[in-house]
Amino acid sequence: MSTQHAGDSCTPTLSYENISDGSGGYQTVASTGNCYFQQYVGQDQMVYVHAYNIFMTLWLINFVDAIGMCTLAGGFADWYWSRGSTWFLTPLFSFFRVCRYHIGSMAFGSFIIAVVQFIRIVLEYIDHKLQDKDNLVAKAVLCCCKCFFWCFEKFIKFINRNAYIMIAVYGRNFCFSAMDAFFLLLRNIARVAVLNGIAAFLMFVCKLALTAGIVFFAFLFFSGEIEQVNEWVPDLNYYFLPIIVIGVLTYIIASIFFEVYHMAVDTVFFCVLEDMERNDGTPEKPYHMSKSLQKILGKKNTFKE
DSSP, X not given: OOOOOTTOBOOOOOEEEEEEOSSSOEEEEEEOOOOBOOOXXXXXXXXXXXXXHXXXXXXXXXXXXXXXXXXXXXXXXXXXXTTTOOOTTHHHHHHHHHHHHSHHHHHHHHHHHHHHHHHHHHHHHHHHHTTTOOOHHHHHHHHHHHHHHHHHHHHHHHHHHHHHHHHHHHOOOHHHHHHHHHHHHHHTHHHHHHHHHHHHHHHHHHHHHHHHHHHHHHHXXXXXXXXXXXXXXXOOSOOHHXXXXXHHHHHHHHHXXXXXXXXXXXXXXXXXXXXXXXXXXXSSSOOOSOHHHHHHHTOOXXXXX
């Protein structure tokens, strides 16, 4: 059987119809039509389709995440530089500003992360294919590559997050914002390390405390310890499974909500660093930070506000 290609002609299928000849009889007529072979969709093409779908999914997820982070950063930055005189529609205005002026930067930043994540998926696929092989050198190299790209993804996410904050503050493009953010953090590396450590610890404690409280309440509910709601308690043989599910979902939801606070901490910290570098407390260059924050950092405006 010869191989057919797109555009090649093929043998048409004949169909027969009985048509009246006008004298009470019928004639059998064969109707034909041209047909052309298009293509076979084989396994090779499907691999590319799946790869495309996976990459676009990663890009879309990171794109939406980037818009959310830049929107939050814009709202918190407006609050800081206006000394708290913002109103409740500030996040909405920040979202419109991101969509109007910075959508390209969001797409570019999310594209970089999507590429790194896609490479990690490819490495995991190769690792799965090499499970039955005994090539220790290849496995060692693959393990090193996986570790490198895991660290590289964390670094890129850190740079992108701070670049989005800088975009929200100054409105510059992604590349210049990422460079400015990197050197600003480099000039204040000790403060960055201390703040990130304290913030991460406090966020984890808050999420853990919230999850523990919900799990404890769920245990009291399903075990029948709360008499006022016993009529709504379902009859379960093993109530630990729903408690575990509730605990996992609570931690996930708490992580999403506390990410807003984490973004607020990072944005305000960035604004404080910029405030201290660009201003000196004189009437021409006053500090925008609050008086309590000025006291903590040992800064003070030299004029009466």
